Amino acid sequence: MPRNAESTAFRSALEVIRGVEPRVADAIGAELADQRESLKLIASENYASPATLLAMGNWFSDKYAEGTIGRRFYAGCQNVDTVEALAAEHARELFGASHAYVQPHSGIDANLVAFWAILADRVEAPALQRAQARHVNDLTEADWFALRRELGDQRMLGMSLDAGGHLTHGFRPNISGKMFDQRSYGTDPATGLVDYDRVAEAAREFRPLVLVAGYSAYPRKINFRIMREIADSVGATFMVDMAHFAGLVAGKVFTGDFDPVPHAHIVTSTTHKSLRGPRGGLVLCGPELADQVDRGCPMVLGGPLPHVMAAKAVALAEARRPDFAGYARQIVDNAQALAEGLLRRGAKLVTGGTDNHLVLIDVTGYGLTGRQAEQALLDSGIVTNRNAVPQDPNGAWYTSGIRIGTPALTTRGLGTAEMDTTAELIHTVLSQTSAGVGPDGSASKAKYVLDPALADKVSRQASELLTGFPLYPDVELG
Numbered sequence: 499m500p501r502n503a504e505s506t507a508f509r510s511a512l513e514v515i516r517g518v519e520p521r522v523a524d525a526i527g528a529e530l531a532d533q534r535e536s537l538k539l540i541a542s543e544n545y546a547s548p549a550t551l552l553a554m555g556n557w558f559s560d561k562y563a564e565g566t567i568g569r570r571f572y573a574g575c576q577n578v579d580t581v582e583a584l585a586a587e588h589a590r591e592l593f594g595a596s597h598a599y600v601q602p603h604s605g606i607d608a609n610l611v612a613f614w615a616i617l618a619d620r621v622e623a624p625a626l627q628r629a630q631a632r633h634v635n636d637l638t639e640a641d642w643f644a645l646r647r648e649l650g651d652q653r654m655l656g657m658s659l660d661a662g663g664h665l666t667h668g669f670r671p672n673i674s675g676k677m678f679d680q681r682s683y684g685t686d687p688a689t690g691l692v693d694y695d696r697v698a699e700a701a702r703e704f705r706p707l708v709l710v711a712g713y714s715a716y717p718r719k720i721n722f723r724i725m726r727e728i729a730d731s732v733g734a735t736f737m738v739d740m741a742h743f744a745g746l747v748a749g750k751v752f753t754g755d756f757d758p759v760p761h762a763h764i765v766t767s768t769t770h771k772s773l774r775g776p777r778g779g780l781v782l783c784g785p786e787l788a789d790q791v792d793r794g795c796p797m798v799l800g801g802p803l804p805h806v807m808a809a810k811a812v813a814l815a816e817a818r819r820p821d822f823a824g825y826a827r828q829i830v831d832n833a834q835a836l837a838e839g840l841l842r843r844g845a846k847l848v849t850g851g852t853d854n855h856l857v858l859i860d861v862t863g864y865g866l867t868g869r870q871a872e873q874a875l876l877d878s879g880i881v882t883n884r885n886a887v888p889q890d891p892n893g894a895w896y897t898s899g900i901r902i903g904t905p906a907l908t909t910r911g912l913g914t915a916e917m918d919t920t921a922e923l924i925h926t927v928l929s930q931t932s933a934g935v936g937p938d939g940s941a942s943k944a945k946y947v948l949d950p951a952l953a954d955k956v957s958r959q960a961s962e963l964l965t966g967f968p969l970y971p972d973v974e975l976g
């Protein structure tokens with residue numbers, strides 16, 4: 499029998515879906531079972547609340563709402579206006595921002611909205627003024643051609659990928675790398691930390707239009723006050739992508755110089771990582787960029803997803819509750835306990851530890867590539883992802899690192915004692931795995947040797963560790 503409203507809601511939804519395509523209902527149930535059983539250490543994942551998940555499955559999905567609150571290209575958007583305004587209000591209050599735009603469907607979308615807002619403000623608006631035109635449609639063909647070239651000829655300075663930066667910060671395989679001439683700042687090879695003097699030097703030499711801070715695999719804090727000073731010294735717009743650590747900002751673990759909102763001209767985020775909301779993005783900024791940001795749809799984005807904005811409003815309301823600060827603090831305590839447990843057992847960690855929610859293990863210390871380590875851990879019920887380390891000898895595909903993060907397990911209720919057990923399980927697997935050989939007898943970067951009995955034993959231990967911390971305990975799917 500269902501135990502409560504959450505269980506009833508999810509069971510009913512599955513019954514309805516099962517009546518149309520039972521294989522989808524089965525896959526949804528299987529996903530919950532898999533998530534319940536695995537030790538989820540992917541630094542960018544979490545478990546959203548039942549209220550957040552349920553807010554996404556409803557009639558808002560059927561509504562077109564291009565434009566922004568009160569200024570839509572479609573009629574009948576009054577209820578979408580309500581949820582978008584609520585989500586934006588919660589985001590503003592939570593982060594202390596003067597403006598919030600909650601339509602981006604993902605982190606890359608949020609970054610694209612921010613890039614185009616900056617380009618519109620810094621390049622397009624002055625060009626229109628010079629041509630005495632009010633709108634791009636009023637430009638002559640020659641002026642329009644010149645503006646397009648100017649827009650495509652701007653510079654961005656961001657953190658290098660192997661230091662932990664993100665592909666969307668101007669790297670060639672991403673659209674941002676085709677939009678901007680990009681240079682990277684790395685980290686100090688001796689400490690693995692951002693060297694602000696080197697960033698300042700790179701900014702002086704390169705004179706970027708945009709200085710970006712933010713990361714997906716850097717296990718330390720960044721001083722945003724110093725980064726803003728660097729941006730100001732060269733006339734750059736300072737943008738922070740806080741997708742990974744938004745929950746730590748929301749939970750007031752990152753404050754003062756480490757809170758990006760008071761220092762950056764524009765801040766982007768996802769909503770589903772440490773912030774624990776639905777899959778999506780958002781942008782925060784001051785009044786100077788607000789109008790341009792609000793043009794995100796249809797400038798960059800397809801039609802808004804009102805059902806996801808409803809879920810963002812719910813999750814952001816949750817993050818404003820006092821207990822979210824305790825959750826955020828525990829994420830970092832857990833990451834530090836995990837790091838200490840690994841170091842004590844002899845693991846090599848990039849930067850020697852962590853200040854945030856993630857730990858980057860340099861698995862060359864175990865004689866493995868990241869790919870071998872990732873698969874061996876997966877065989878043992880531990881879900882992680884491989885990641886490059888600074889100056890990685892194995893490149894971006896095989897890599898030399900394993901990135902682990904604590905937001906998801908912290909949501910489940912695991913604490914520092916369980917992190918020590920987790921460190922033991924990870925170290926056991928990695929120290930008992932060896933690199934395999936290719937068909938010609940040469941060292942393989944993908945093959946590995948791990949006793950299946952050991953993998954099974956660790957899987958069982960991982961399951962046992964999780965039994966005391968049930969996931970969605972009030973949801974029974976029968």
Ligand code: DSN
Pocket residue numbers: 542605714
């Ligand atoms: N995919 C996200 C991550 O895992 O960090 C970033 O895009």
